[in-house]
Amino acid sequence: MLTDDAGSAGSTRSRRRPRGSLNQRVILDAAFAVSERGGLDAVTFQALGAELGAHPTAVYRHFRDKDELLLAMIDALHAETLAELPEPTSDWAADLAAIARHMHAVFVRHPAVAAYSYRTARREHEYQMVERVIDCMRRAGLDDRDAARLYRVFSDVSLGYSALDAGLASLDPVTRNADLLSWEIQYRALPPGQYPNIAAIAHALPALDDPDNFTTAVDLMIEAIRGRAAAPRDPNAPRADPAQPQAPW
Amino acid sequence: MLTDDAGSAGSTRSRRRPRGSLNQRVILDAAFAVSERGGLDAVTFQALGAELGAHPTAVYRHFRDKDELLLAMIDALHAETLAELPEPTSDWAADLAAIARHMHAVFVRHPAVAAYSYRTARREHEYQMVERVIDCMRRAGLDDRDAARLYRVFSDVSLGYSALDAGLASLDPVTRNADLLSWEIQYRALPPGQYPNIAAIAHALPALDDPDNFTTAVDLMIEAIRGRAAAPRDPNAPRADPAQPQAPW
Protein backbone atom coordinates (compact mmCIF):
# COMPACT_ATOMS: atom_id res chain seq x y z
CA MET A 1 0.00 0.00 0.00
CA LEU A 2 3.01 2.22 -0.70
CA THR A 3 2.62 5.66 -2.21
CA ASP A 4 4.37 4.09 -5.18
CA ASP A 5 2.85 4.99 -8.53
CA ALA A 6 5.03 2.68 -10.64
CA GLY A 7 3.60 1.92 -14.04
CA SER A 8 1.51 5.05 -14.30
CA ALA A 9 2.48 8.19 -16.18
CA GLY A 10 5.09 10.66 -14.90
CA SER A 11 8.52 11.64 -16.15
CA THR A 12 11.34 9.15 -16.70
CA ARG A 13 12.80 9.08 -13.18
CA SER A 14 10.27 10.51 -10.81
CA ARG A 15 9.16 7.23 -9.27
CA ARG A 16 9.11 7.64 -5.52
CA ARG A 17 11.49 5.42 -3.61
CA PRO A 18 10.20 3.53 -0.56
CA ARG A 19 11.65 4.69 2.74
CA GLY A 20 14.76 2.74 3.81
CA SER A 21 15.70 1.55 0.32
CA LEU A 22 18.56 4.04 0.01
CA ASN A 23 22.09 2.80 0.70
CA GLN A 24 25.68 3.33 -0.48
CA ARG A 25 25.47 0.64 -3.18
CA VAL A 26 22.31 2.12 -4.73
CA ILE A 27 23.69 5.64 -4.57
CA LEU A 28 27.00 4.58 -6.17
CA ASP A 29 25.14 2.94 -9.05
CA ALA A 30 23.15 6.12 -9.56
CA ALA A 31 26.32 8.23 -9.43
CA PHE A 32 27.96 6.11 -12.14
CA ALA A 33 24.83 6.24 -14.27
CA VAL A 34 24.78 10.03 -14.05
CA SER A 35 28.54 10.38 -14.67
CA GLU A 36 28.30 8.15 -17.72
CA ARG A 37 25.73 10.48 -19.23
CA GLY A 38 27.12 13.88 -18.36
CA GLY A 39 30.57 13.55 -16.82
CA LEU A 40 31.61 14.05 -13.22
CA ASP A 41 30.34 17.63 -13.27
CA ALA A 42 26.86 16.23 -13.79
CA VAL A 43 27.07 14.28 -10.53
CA THR A 44 25.33 16.86 -8.39
CA PHE A 45 23.09 16.21 -5.44
CA GLN A 46 20.13 17.35 -7.50
CA ALA A 47 20.95 14.91 -10.31
CA LEU A 48 21.43 12.08 -7.80
CA GLY A 49 18.09 12.92 -6.19
CA ALA A 50 16.35 12.81 -9.55
CA GLU A 51 18.07 9.55 -10.51
CA LEU A 52 17.16 7.95 -7.19
CA GLY A 53 13.65 9.35 -6.92
CA ALA A 54 14.56 11.00 -3.64
CA HIS A 55 15.26 14.42 -2.26
CA PRO A 56 18.69 15.79 -3.27
CA THR A 57 19.89 16.02 0.31
CA ALA A 58 18.85 12.47 1.20
CA VAL A 59 22.31 11.37 0.00
CA TYR A 60 23.86 13.14 3.00
CA ARG A 61 22.46 10.42 5.23
CA HIS A 62 24.79 7.90 3.50
CA PHE A 63 27.90 9.90 2.53
CA ARG A 64 29.37 12.58 4.76
CA ASP A 65 29.99 14.88 1.81
CA LYS A 66 30.77 14.84 -1.89
CA ASP A 67 34.43 13.91 -1.38
CA GLU A 68 33.42 10.75 0.46
CA LEU A 69 31.21 9.81 -2.49
CA LEU A 70 34.03 10.46 -4.97
CA LEU A 71 36.50 8.28 -3.08
CA ALA A 72 33.94 5.47 -3.04
CA MET A 73 33.60 5.82 -6.81
CA ILE A 74 37.38 5.54 -7.24
CA ASP A 75 37.46 2.41 -5.10
CA ALA A 76 34.68 1.01 -7.26
CA LEU A 77 37.02 1.37 -10.23
CA HIS A 78 39.63 -0.74 -8.45
CA ALA A 79 36.94 -3.28 -7.60
CA GLU A 80 35.90 -3.54 -11.23
CA THR A 81 39.52 -3.99 -12.32
CA LEU A 82 40.05 -6.77 -9.79
CA ALA A 83 36.85 -8.50 -10.85
CA GLU A 84 38.05 -8.69 -14.46
CA LEU A 85 41.65 -9.58 -13.67
CA PRO A 86 42.72 -13.19 -14.43
CA GLU A 87 44.47 -15.21 -11.74
CA PRO A 88 48.25 -14.70 -11.46
CA THR A 89 50.37 -17.03 -13.60
CA SER A 90 54.00 -18.04 -13.19
CA ASP A 91 55.07 -15.11 -15.40
CA TRP A 92 55.40 -11.95 -13.31
CA ALA A 93 55.90 -9.73 -16.37
CA ALA A 94 52.75 -10.98 -18.06
CA ASP A 95 50.83 -10.54 -14.79
CA LEU A 96 52.08 -6.98 -14.42
CA ALA A 97 51.10 -6.14 -17.99
CA ALA A 98 47.66 -7.68 -17.40
CA ILE A 99 47.08 -5.59 -14.28
CA ALA A 100 48.02 -2.39 -16.09
CA ARG A 101 45.97 -3.20 -19.18
CA HIS A 102 42.86 -4.08 -17.21
CA MET A 103 43.13 -0.99 -15.05
CA HIS A 104 43.55 1.18 -18.13
CA ALA A 105 40.53 -0.43 -19.77
CA VAL A 106 38.32 0.14 -16.74
CA PHE A 107 39.51 3.73 -16.38
CA VAL A 108 38.81 4.58 -20.00
CA ARG A 109 35.40 2.92 -19.63
CA HIS A 110 34.58 5.26 -16.73
CA PRO A 111 36.50 8.34 -17.83
CA ALA A 112 34.70 10.90 -15.73
CA VAL A 113 35.63 9.25 -12.44
CA ALA A 114 39.06 8.08 -13.59
CA ALA A 115 40.18 11.61 -14.40
CA TYR A 116 39.85 12.33 -10.66
CA SER A 117 41.72 9.23 -9.50
CA TYR A 118 44.93 10.86 -8.35
CA ARG A 119 43.20 10.67 -5.00
CA THR A 120 44.23 7.77 -2.79
CA ALA A 121 41.00 5.88 -2.14
CA ARG A 122 42.32 4.24 1.06
CA ARG A 123 39.78 1.47 0.74
CA GLU A 124 39.69 -2.29 0.42
CA HIS A 125 40.01 -2.73 -3.33
CA GLU A 126 42.88 -0.31 -3.62
CA TYR A 127 44.75 -2.40 -1.02
CA GLN A 128 44.17 -5.52 -3.07
CA MET A 129 45.55 -3.89 -6.22
CA VAL A 130 48.67 -2.84 -4.33
CA GLU A 131 49.11 -6.37 -2.98
CA ARG A 132 49.06 -7.85 -6.48
CA VAL A 133 51.55 -5.41 -7.98
CA ILE A 134 54.03 -5.91 -5.15
CA ASP A 135 53.66 -9.66 -5.61
CA CYS A 136 54.84 -9.28 -9.23
CA MET A 137 57.81 -7.14 -8.22
CA ARG A 138 59.00 -9.68 -5.67
CA ARG A 139 58.61 -12.54 -8.12
CA ALA A 140 60.72 -10.54 -10.57
CA GLY A 141 63.57 -11.05 -8.14
CA LEU A 142 63.85 -7.49 -6.81
CA ASP A 143 65.02 -6.92 -3.25
CA ASP A 144 62.63 -5.22 -0.81
CA ARG A 145 63.87 -1.73 -1.51
CA ASP A 146 63.57 -2.03 -5.28
CA ALA A 147 60.30 -3.94 -5.03
CA ALA A 148 58.81 -1.14 -2.94
CA ARG A 149 60.13 1.66 -5.13
CA LEU A 150 59.27 0.03 -8.44
CA TYR A 151 55.82 -1.03 -7.24
CA ARG A 152 55.15 2.64 -6.54
CA VAL A 153 56.59 3.86 -9.83
CA PHE A 154 54.84 1.22 -11.91
CA SER A 155 51.51 1.92 -10.20
CA ASP A 156 51.88 5.67 -10.50
CA VAL A 157 52.81 5.50 -14.17
CA SER A 158 49.88 3.18 -14.90
CA LEU A 159 47.51 5.32 -12.87
CA GLY A 160 48.81 8.62 -14.19
CA TYR A 161 48.70 7.46 -17.80
CA SER A 162 45.24 5.95 -17.36
CA ALA A 163 44.00 9.17 -15.77
CA LEU A 164 45.49 11.13 -18.68
CA ASP A 165 43.71 8.96 -21.24
CA ALA A 166 40.54 9.11 -19.17
CA GLY A 167 40.79 12.87 -18.96
CA LEU A 168 40.91 13.06 -22.73
CA ALA A 169 38.03 10.60 -23.07
CA SER A 170 35.88 12.47 -20.57
CA LEU A 171 35.93 15.76 -22.44
CA ASP A 172 32.76 16.76 -24.19
CA PRO A 173 32.86 15.60 -27.85
CA VAL A 174 33.46 19.04 -29.31
CA THR A 175 36.44 19.80 -27.08
CA ARG A 176 37.87 16.29 -27.43
CA ASN A 177 37.79 16.43 -31.21
CA ALA A 178 39.54 19.78 -31.15
CA ASP A 179 42.31 18.29 -29.00
CA LEU A 180 42.58 15.17 -31.17
CA LEU A 181 42.54 17.03 -34.47
CA SER A 182 45.26 19.37 -33.30
CA TRP A 183 47.59 16.37 -33.64
CA GLU A 184 46.22 15.29 -36.97
CA ILE A 185 46.35 18.70 -38.58
CA GLN A 186 47.73 21.54 -36.50
CA TYR A 187 51.04 19.86 -35.69
CA ARG A 188 51.64 18.96 -39.31
CA ALA A 189 51.05 22.56 -40.35
CA LEU A 190 53.76 24.01 -38.08
CA PRO A 191 56.59 25.84 -39.90
CA PRO A 192 59.35 23.24 -40.54
CA GLY A 193 62.06 25.87 -40.18
CA GLN A 194 61.04 26.51 -36.59
CA TYR A 195 60.09 22.93 -35.74
CA PRO A 196 62.38 20.70 -37.84
CA ASN A 197 62.06 17.60 -35.65
CA ILE A 198 58.27 17.71 -35.54
CA ALA A 199 58.24 18.08 -39.32
CA ALA A 200 60.62 15.17 -39.79
CA ILE A 201 58.57 12.60 -37.89
CA ALA A 202 55.08 14.07 -38.30
CA HIS A 203 54.22 11.27 -40.73
CA ALA A 204 54.72 8.70 -37.98
CA LEU A 205 52.97 10.49 -35.08
CA PRO A 206 50.48 8.19 -33.34
CA ALA A 207 47.07 9.59 -32.47
CA LEU A 208 46.68 11.18 -29.03
CA ASP A 209 44.21 8.45 -28.05
CA ASP A 210 46.00 5.50 -29.69
CA PRO A 211 45.73 2.70 -27.10
CA ASP A 212 49.18 1.43 -28.16
CA ASN A 213 50.69 4.47 -26.45
CA PHE A 214 49.75 3.11 -23.05
CA THR A 215 50.80 -0.47 -23.79
CA THR A 216 54.15 0.81 -25.06
CA ALA A 217 54.63 2.66 -21.77
CA VAL A 218 53.91 -0.53 -19.86
CA ASP A 219 56.28 -2.53 -22.07
CA LEU A 220 59.06 0.00 -21.50
CA MET A 221 58.59 -0.18 -17.73
CA ILE A 222 58.72 -3.97 -17.76
CA GLU A 223 61.82 -4.01 -19.94
CA ALA A 224 63.55 -1.68 -17.48
CA ILE A 225 62.38 -3.65 -14.43
CA ARG A 226 63.74 -6.81 -16.03
CA GLY A 227 67.06 -5.07 -16.54
CA ARG A 228 67.24 -3.95 -12.92
CA ALA A 229 66.27 -7.36 -11.58
CA ALA A 230 69.09 -8.92 -13.59
CA ALA A 231 71.78 -6.32 -12.85
CA PRO A 232 73.47 -6.04 -9.45
CA ARG A 233 72.66 -2.83 -7.61
CA ASP A 234 74.79 0.17 -8.54
CA PRO A 235 77.39 0.43 -5.73
CA ASN A 236 77.39 4.24 -6.09
CA ALA A 237 73.69 4.50 -5.30
CA PRO A 238 72.83 5.95 -1.85
CA ARG A 239 72.31 3.17 0.65
CA ALA A 240 70.52 2.92 3.98
CA ASP A 241 73.03 3.28 6.80
CA PRO A 242 73.93 -0.30 7.85
CA ALA A 243 74.32 0.90 11.43
CA GLN A 244 70.56 1.45 11.51
CA PRO A 245 68.84 -1.94 11.56
CA GLN A 246 65.62 -2.38 9.67
CA ALA A 247 62.44 -1.51 11.49
CA PRO A 248 60.70 -4.65 12.81
CA TRP A 249 57.42 -4.39 10.91
CA MET B 1 43.61 62.92 -12.39
CA LEU B 2 42.40 59.32 -12.40
CA THR B 3 39.65 58.15 -10.07
CA ASP B 4 42.47 56.15 -8.50
CA ASP B 5 42.54 56.24 -4.71
CA ALA B 6 45.85 54.43 -4.31
CA GLY B 7 47.46 54.98 -0.95
CA SER B 8 44.28 55.76 0.90
CA ALA B 9 42.27 53.33 3.00
CA GLY B 10 40.10 50.60 1.47
CA SER B 11 40.39 46.79 1.49
CA THR B 12 43.45 44.91 0.20
CA ARG B 13 42.57 44.66 -3.49
CA SER B 14 39.91 47.24 -4.25
CA ARG B 15 42.12 49.69 -6.11
CA ARG B 16 40.32 50.71 -9.27
CA ARG B 17 42.07 49.83 -12.49
CA PRO B 18 42.37 52.47 -15.23
CA ARG B 19 40.35 51.72 -18.35
CA GLY B 20 42.34 49.85 -21.03
CA SER B 21 44.93 48.39 -18.64
CA LEU B 22 43.36 44.93 -18.75
CA ASN B 23 44.94 42.34 -21.05
CA GLN B 24 45.64 38.59 -21.23
CA ARG B 25 49.05 38.88 -19.52
CA VAL B 26 47.66 40.81 -16.54
CA ILE B 27 44.70 38.46 -16.21
CA LEU B 28 46.93 35.37 -16.35
CA ASP B 29 49.11 36.74 -13.58
CA ALA B 30 46.04 37.38 -11.48
CA ALA B 31 44.72 33.88 -12.19
CA PHE B 32 47.99 32.29 -11.03
CA ALA B 33 48.04 34.48 -7.93
CA VAL B 34 44.52 33.38 -7.02
CA SER B 35 45.19 29.69 -7.80
CA GLU B 36 48.33 29.77 -5.66
CA ARG B 37 46.27 30.90 -2.69
CA GLY B 38 43.14 28.80 -3.03
CA GLY B 39 43.56 26.23 -5.78
CA LEU B 40 41.95 26.16 -9.20
CA ASP B 41 38.48 26.13 -7.67
CA ALA B 42 39.23 29.58 -6.29
CA VAL B 43 39.81 30.94 -9.79
CA THR B 44 36.32 32.30 -10.29
CA PHE B 45 35.34 35.37 -12.23
CA GLN B 46 34.49 37.08 -8.98
CA ALA B 47 37.91 36.33 -7.50
CA LEU B 48 39.61 37.54 -10.68
CA GLY B 49 37.59 40.72 -10.62
CA ALA B 50 38.59 41.39 -7.02
CA GLU B 51 42.26 40.61 -7.74
CA LEU B 52 42.26 42.88 -10.78
CA GLY B 53 40.20 45.69 -9.31
CA ALA B 54 37.65 45.26 -12.08
CA HIS B 55 34.17 43.94 -12.60
CA PRO B 56 34.01 40.10 -12.60
CA THR B 57 32.68 39.95 -16.15
CA ALA B 58 35.35 42.28 -17.52
CA VAL B 59 37.49 39.19 -18.10
CA TYR B 60 35.08 38.04 -20.82
CA ARG B 61 36.42 40.83 -23.04
CA HIS B 62 39.83 39.04 -23.10
CA PHE B 63 39.02 35.32 -22.84
CA ARG B 64 36.05 33.75 -24.59
CA ASP B 65 35.19 31.59 -21.58
CA LYS B 66 36.78 29.87 -18.64
CA ASP B 67 38.20 27.02 -20.75
CA GLU B 68 40.15 29.49 -22.87
CA LEU B 69 41.66 30.94 -19.71
CA LEU B 70 42.58 27.47 -18.40
CA LEU B 71 44.35 26.49 -21.64
CA ALA B 72 46.34 29.70 -21.51
CA MET B 73 47.38 28.84 -17.95
CA ILE B 74 48.56 25.38 -19.08
CA ASP B 75 50.61 26.91 -21.88
CA ALA B 76 52.14 29.28 -19.32
CA LEU B 77 53.40 26.19 -17.48
CA HIS B 78 55.17 25.02 -20.63
CA ALA B 79 56.59 28.52 -21.09
CA GLU B 80 57.98 28.51 -17.56
CA THR B 81 59.53 25.07 -18.09
CA LEU B 82 61.22 26.21 -21.30
CA ALA B 83 62.53 29.36 -19.65
CA GLU B 84 64.30 27.32 -16.96
CA LEU B 85 65.55 24.57 -19.28
CA PRO B 86 69.30 24.55 -20.02
CA GLU B 87 70.49 24.37 -23.62
CA PRO B 88 70.69 20.88 -25.15
CA THR B 89 74.03 19.12 -24.71
CA SER B 90 75.54 16.28 -26.71
CA ASP B 91 73.94 13.74 -24.33
CA TRP B 92 70.36 13.01 -25.42
CA ALA B 93 69.60 10.98 -22.27
CA ALA B 94 70.72 13.76 -19.95
CA ASP B 95 68.72 16.26 -22.00
CA LEU B 96 65.61 14.09 -21.79
CA ALA B 97 65.98 13.70 -18.04
CA ALA B 98 66.45 17.47 -17.70
CA ILE B 99 63.28 18.20 -19.65
CA ALA B 100 61.25 15.83 -17.49
CA ARG B 101 62.71 17.07 -14.23
CA HIS B 102 62.14 20.71 -15.06
CA MET B 103 58.59 20.07 -16.18
CA HIS B 104 57.86 18.13 -13.01
CA ALA B 105 59.33 20.92 -10.88
CA VAL B 106 57.21 23.57 -12.57
CA PHE B 107 54.08 21.44 -12.32
CA VAL B 108 54.53 20.78 -8.63
CA ARG B 109 55.19 24.50 -8.13
CA HIS B 110 51.83 25.29 -9.74
CA PRO B 111 49.85 22.25 -8.62
CA ALA B 112 46.37 23.67 -9.07
CA VAL B 113 46.81 24.28 -12.78
CA ALA B 114 49.00 21.23 -13.40
CA ALA B 115 46.34 18.86 -12.11
CA TYR B 116 44.22 19.97 -15.07
CA SER B 117 46.97 19.63 -17.67
CA TYR B 118 45.72 16.54 -19.46
CA ARG B 119 44.27 19.12 -21.80
CA THR B 120 46.28 19.74 -24.97
CA ALA B 121 47.08 23.44 -24.85
CA ARG B 122 47.64 23.70 -28.63
CA ARG B 123 49.75 26.78 -28.18
CA GLU B 124 53.26 27.97 -28.93
CA HIS B 125 55.14 26.79 -25.86
CA GLU B 126 53.63 23.33 -26.01
CA TYR B 127 54.93 23.05 -29.59
CA GLN B 128 58.41 23.99 -28.43
CA MET B 129 58.40 21.33 -25.70
CA VAL B 130 57.37 18.71 -28.26
CA GLU B 131 60.15 19.81 -30.60
CA ARG B 132 62.80 19.35 -27.92
CA VAL B 133 61.64 15.90 -26.83
CA ILE B 134 61.54 14.61 -30.41
CA ASP B 135 65.03 16.02 -30.92
CA CYS B 136 66.30 13.80 -28.08
CA MET B 137 64.60 10.72 -29.48
CA ARG B 138 66.17 11.18 -32.89
CA ARG B 139 69.59 11.76 -31.37
CA ALA B 140 69.14 8.52 -29.44
CA GLY B 141 69.26 6.80 -32.81
CA LEU B 142 65.61 5.76 -33.06
CA ASP B 143 64.01 5.52 -36.47
CA ASP B 144 61.07 7.82 -37.27
CA ARG B 145 58.41 5.38 -36.14
CA ASP B 146 60.05 4.68 -32.77
CA ALA B 147 61.01 8.32 -32.31
CA ALA B 148 57.40 9.35 -32.81
CA ARG B 149 55.95 6.65 -30.58
CA LEU B 150 58.50 7.03 -27.80
CA TYR B 151 58.29 10.82 -27.86
CA ARG B 152 54.57 10.44 -27.21
CA VAL B 153 54.99 7.82 -24.49
CA PHE B 154 57.81 9.66 -22.74
CA SER B 155 55.86 12.92 -22.81
CA ASP B 156 52.64 11.30 -21.62
CA VAL B 157 54.36 9.48 -18.77
CA SER B 158 56.14 12.66 -17.68
CA LEU B 159 52.96 14.70 -18.00
CA GLY B 160 50.73 12.08 -16.36
CA TYR B 161 53.11 11.54 -13.47
CA SER B 162 53.61 15.28 -12.99
CA ALA B 163 49.86 15.81 -13.02
CA LEU B 164 49.47 13.02 -10.46
CA ASP B 165 52.02 14.59 -8.13
CA ALA B 166 50.48 17.99 -8.73
CA GLY B 167 47.05 16.62 -7.93
CA LEU B 168 48.32 15.39 -4.60
CA ALA B 169 50.10 18.67 -3.93
CA SER B 170 47.01 20.71 -4.78
CA LEU B 171 44.75 19.08 -2.22
CA ASP B 172 43.88 21.13 0.80
CA PRO B 173 46.34 20.39 3.65
CA VAL B 174 43.89 18.33 5.69
CA THR B 175 42.98 16.02 2.82
CA ARG B 176 46.57 15.75 1.60
CA ASN B 177 47.85 14.72 5.01
CA ALA B 178 45.16 12.09 5.26
CA ASP B 179 46.26 10.67 1.90
CA LEU B 180 49.95 10.80 2.83
CA LEU B 181 49.50 9.33 6.28
CA SER B 182 47.48 6.46 4.90
CA TRP B 183 50.78 5.21 3.48
CA GLU B 184 52.75 5.84 6.62
CA ILE B 185 50.28 4.18 8.94
CA GLN B 186 47.21 2.61 7.39
CA TYR B 187 49.10 0.39 4.95
CA ARG B 188 51.41 -0.88 7.68
CA ALA B 189 48.43 -1.82 9.81
CA LEU B 190 46.82 -4.08 7.20
CA PRO B 191 46.40 -7.73 8.25
CA PRO B 192 49.57 -9.56 7.05
CA GLY B 193 47.61 -12.75 6.44
CA GLN B 194 45.48 -11.03 3.84
CA TYR B 195 48.20 -8.78 2.44
CA PRO B 196 51.48 -10.74 2.81
CA ASN B 197 53.38 -8.83 0.13
CA ILE B 198 52.47 -5.42 1.49
CA ALA B 199 53.55 -6.57 4.94
CA ALA B 200 56.85 -7.93 3.63
CA ILE B 201 58.04 -4.70 2.03
CA ALA B 202 56.15 -2.13 4.12
CA HIS B 203 59.40 -1.13 5.81
CA ALA B 204 60.79 0.02 2.44
CA LEU B 205 57.74 1.85 1.04
CA PRO B 206 58.66 5.32 -0.21
CA ALA B 207 56.37 8.20 0.70
CA LEU B 208 53.57 9.00 -1.73
CA ASP B 209 55.15 12.39 -2.45
CA ASP B 210 58.79 11.25 -2.51
CA PRO B 211 60.30 13.13 -5.50
CA ASP B 212 62.56 10.14 -6.21
CA ASN B 213 59.48 8.28 -7.42
CA PHE B 214 59.25 10.51 -10.46
CA THR B 215 62.97 10.51 -11.22
CA THR B 216 62.96 6.71 -10.99
CA ALA B 217 60.16 6.61 -13.55
CA VAL B 218 62.19 8.84 -15.87
CA ASP B 219 65.30 6.71 -15.37
CA LEU B 220 63.36 3.54 -16.20
CA MET B 221 62.03 5.09 -19.40
CA ILE B 222 65.49 6.19 -20.50
CA GLU B 223 66.98 2.78 -19.75
CA ALA B 224 64.30 1.17 -21.91
CA ILE B 225 64.71 3.71 -24.71
CA ARG B 226 68.43 3.06 -24.70
CA GLY B 227 67.72 -0.65 -25.01
CA ARG B 228 65.39 -0.16 -27.94
CA ALA B 229 67.78 2.19 -29.71
CA ALA B 230 70.53 -0.41 -29.44
CA ALA B 231 68.48 -3.49 -30.34
CA PRO B 232 67.29 -4.16 -33.89
CA ARG B 233 63.52 -3.96 -34.26
CA ASP B 234 61.65 -7.11 -33.23
CA PRO B 235 60.83 -8.89 -36.51
CA ASN B 236 57.61 -10.26 -34.97
CA ALA B 237 56.25 -6.80 -34.21
CA PRO B 238 53.37 -5.65 -36.43
CA ARG B 239 54.71 -3.65 -39.34
CA ALA B 240 53.18 -1.18 -41.73
CA ASP B 241 52.23 -2.96 -44.94
CA PRO B 242 55.18 -2.34 -47.30
CA ALA B 243 52.74 -2.26 -50.21
CA GLN B 244 51.39 0.99 -48.79
CA PRO B 245 54.03 3.69 -49.23
CA GLN B 246 54.43 6.27 -46.54
CA ALA B 247 52.33 9.39 -46.80
CA PRO B 248 54.37 12.25 -48.30
CA TRP B 249 54.20 14.72 -45.42
Place this chain on the structure above:
DNA sequence: ACCTGAACACCGTTCAAGT
Protein backbone atom coordinates in the same frame (compact mmCIF):
# COMPACT_ATOMS: atom_id res chain seq x y z
C1' DA C 1 16.39 6.71 11.90
C1' DC C 2 15.52 8.43 7.58
C1' DC C 3 14.00 11.84 4.57
C1' DT C 4 12.12 16.62 3.14
C1' DG C 5 11.73 21.88 2.66
C1' DA C 6 13.58 26.00 2.92
C1' DA C 7 17.40 28.87 3.21
C1' DC C 8 22.34 30.48 2.51
C1' DA C 9 26.25 31.81 0.10
C1' DC C 10 28.01 30.85 -3.81
C1' DC C 11 28.90 29.59 -9.25
C1' DG C 12 29.45 30.70 -15.02
C1' DT C 13 27.32 33.09 -18.57
C1' DT C 14 24.30 36.42 -21.13
C1' DC C 15 22.83 40.82 -22.36
C1' DA C 16 21.44 45.49 -22.23
C1' DA C 17 23.30 49.63 -20.61
C1' DG C 18 26.85 53.02 -19.65
C1' DT C 19 31.31 55.73 -20.94
Place this chain on the structure above:
DNA sequence: ACCTGAACACCGTTCAAGT
Protein backbone atom coordinates in the same frame (compact mmCIF):
# COMPACT_ATOMS: atom_id res chain seq x y z
C1' DA D 1 36.07 49.36 -27.64
C1' DC D 2 35.97 48.38 -23.02
C1' DC D 3 33.70 47.82 -18.84
C1' DT D 4 29.52 47.56 -15.52
C1' DG D 5 24.87 46.11 -13.48
C1' DA D 6 21.43 43.16 -13.23
C1' DA D 7 19.48 38.89 -14.12
C1' DC D 8 19.28 33.71 -14.91
C1' DA D 9 19.78 29.08 -13.86
C1' DC D 10 22.47 26.68 -11.38
C1' DC D 11 25.87 24.75 -7.29
C1' DG D 12 27.14 22.24 -2.10
C1' DT D 13 25.89 22.39 2.50
C1' DT D 14 23.25 23.32 6.85
C1' DC D 15 19.45 22.88 9.77
C1' DA D 16 14.91 22.68 11.48
C1' DA D 17 10.91 20.14 10.56
C1' DG D 18 8.20 16.14 9.36
C1' DT D 19 7.15 10.92 9.59
